[in-house]
Amino acid sequence: MSISDQVGSTAAPRVTEPPVVRTGSIVAFLAAYLGAFLIIIVPISISLAVKVAEIAPDNKEGALGTISAVGALLALLGNPVFGALSDRTTSRFGMRRPWVLGGTLVSVAALIGLAFAESVFVVGALWAVTQLALNAVLAGLAAFIPDRVPESQRGKVSGFTGIAQNLAPLVGIVVANQGLNAGFGTPGLFILPSLLGLVLVAVYVVSVRDRVLSPNLKPPFRAADIYGVFIFNPRQNPDFGWAWIGRFLIILAYSFTTTYQVYFLTDRFGYDVKEVANVQQLLLLVSVGALTLSAAVSGFISDKTGKRKVFVFIASAIMAVGAALSAFSFDLWLYVIAAAITGAGTGAYFAVDLALVTDVLPDKESAAAKDMGVFNIANALPQSIAPAIAPGLLAIGGVGGNYVALFLGAAISAILGAITVIPIKKVR
Numbered sequence: 544m545s546i547s548d549q550v551g552s553t554a555a556p557r558v559t560e561p562p563v564v565r566t567g568s569i570v571a572f573l574a575a576y577l578g579a580f581l582i583i584i585v586p587i588s589i590s591l592a593v594k595v596a597e598i599a600p601d602n603k604e605g606a607l608g609t610i611s612a613v614g615a616l617l618a619l620l621g622n623p624v625f626g627a628l629s630d631r632t633t634s635r636f637g638m639r640r641p642w643v644l645g646g647t648l649v650s651v652a653a654l655i656g657l658a659f660a661e662s663v664f665v666v667g668a669l670w671a672v673t674q675l676a677l678n679a680v681l682a683g684l685a686a687f688i689p690d691r692v693p694e695s696q697r698g699k700v701s702g703f704t705g706i707a708q709n710l711a712p713l714v715g716i717v718v719a720n721q722g723l724n725a726g727f728g729t730p731g732l733f734i735l736p737s738l739l740g741l742v743l744v745a746v747y748v749v750s751v752r753d754r755v756l757s758p759n760l761k762p763p764f765r766a767a768d769i770y771g772v773f774i775f776n777p778r779q780n781p782d783f784g785w786a787w788i789g790r791f792l793i794i795l796a797y798s799f800t801t802t803y804q805v806y807f808l809t810d811r812f813g814y815d816v817k818e819v820a821n822v823q824q825l826l827l828l829v830s831v832g833a834l835t836l837s838a839a840v841s842g843f844i845s846d847k848t849g850k851r852k853v854f855v856f857i858a859s860a861i862m863a864v865g866a867a868l869s870a871f872s873f874d875l876w877l878y879v880i881a882a883a884i885t886g887a888g889t890g891a892y893f894a895v896d897l898a899l900v901t902d903v904l905p906d907k908e909s910a911a912a913k914d915m916g917v918f919n920i921a922n923a924l925p926q927s928i929a930p931a932i933a934p935g936l937l938a939i940g941g942v943g944g945n946y947v948a949l950f951l952g953a954a955i956s957a958i959l960g961a962i963t964v965i966p967i968k969k970v971r
Contacts, residue, residue: 564692569700571747572687573707575643578743579684580711581736582650583677585719587611588712589823590732591670592805597729599663604806604937608930610667611802614674615926621675622919625682631761637753639683639690646679647744654737658730678923680744685915688901690754695846697898702842705893709834709886713827714739720820782903782969783918790900790921792960793859793892798929799953800866800885803937803946810944812875822875829879830886837890842898851899851970854891859961861888863954870950902970
């Protein structure tokens with residue numbers, strides 16, 4: 544990156560549009576994003592559910608729900624705090640990189656410990672540490688786009704970011720499957736993907752120069768300010784408020800369907816643990832293929848036309864269709880088709896919604912990471928709420944495993960998420 548990107552070289556915070564980002568920096572950022580999500584998504588997708596089922600087979604749904612909810616709550620609390628601290632970091636190493644590297648090392652160490660844990664309490668405690676540390680990483684990475692990417696590139700970079708995020712489960716499960724098939728057992732489901740994630744994050748830390756904040760430009764931060772990092776005024780920033788609600792509803796829909804996917808496959812289709820990993824690999828291959836094509840096309844067209852809202856609206860509606868079809872998928876291949884539809888909607892959504900959010904941030908110049916942290920509450924909070932709501936949906940009708948109700952709940956949430964984009968005025 545050029546010296547003009549650094550904050551510390553001027554007498555006031557940067558207020559000009561950042562220069563065009565070089566391809567090498569974008570590739571390194573995407574590698575880090577993929578790496579961070581390898582660390583966190585693989586446990587969410589499969590390994591945490593497998594671990595809980597091993598040590599608490601008679602209460603696996605309740606134990607997994609509690610562990611997931613506590614971890615997501617800490618993610619909710621940690622992301623904006625780490626974002627605000629990142630905005631005030633004056634290290635010569637940069638504003639973001641200390642948090643990215645430190646959080647990665649802590650989260651990987653916690654996952655390695657979790658892989659060998661033998662009680663629900665220890666699993667829950669180490670998963671909480673993982674979530675908290677990993678959100679320091681995500682807070683630092685989230686600032687890359689508002690820090691360094693000009694508006695003319697945001698749709699494209701956001702599109703590839705969405706691809707990287709959603710490619711992580713496929714890459715992670717392929718790697719985890721190799722460990723499982725090689726005889727590493729359940730620990731391999733945690734250790735191999737997280738070590739690969741660490742390597743990818745290290746590429747970014749070593750190769751991409753960071754913004755450096757001069758100490759005389761450091762915003763003040765008091766203990767009382769911690770409360771402020773969790774709030775924003777929707778009346779002053781209504782577009783940001785609507786974007787926040789929309790992301791919350793979409794992630795709620797996503798969390799309904801992903802948190803219990805392992806149990807859905809075992810309960811409805813009768814697969815065992817090793818078979819589930821193989822089936823998930825097939826599902827992810829199909830969905831990621833649809834997602835990649837959708838994200839690339841949507842991000843490109845969005846940049847060319849300057850339009851964001853229509854893509855987010857249509858993508859959310861497509862995700863609702865995929866969830867509704869999943870509800871009535873009593874044949875695996877119908878569920879595969881539903882996964883492809885959901886993947887197409889997810890790709891278009893994450894490709895353009897991140898660009899939309901970046902365009903409506905309240906303060907892109909001096910509080911980008913903090914504002915992205917507030918926005919990331921919309922990513923974390925549903926992951927805490929969904930495990931609390933899902934057992935109630937699964938129990939509708941007086942019998943366990945009512946996945947029709949669970950997936951229809953996801954579809955309704957996605958439809959509501961589509962509607963929230965309509966009132967946004969600052970972007971087209």
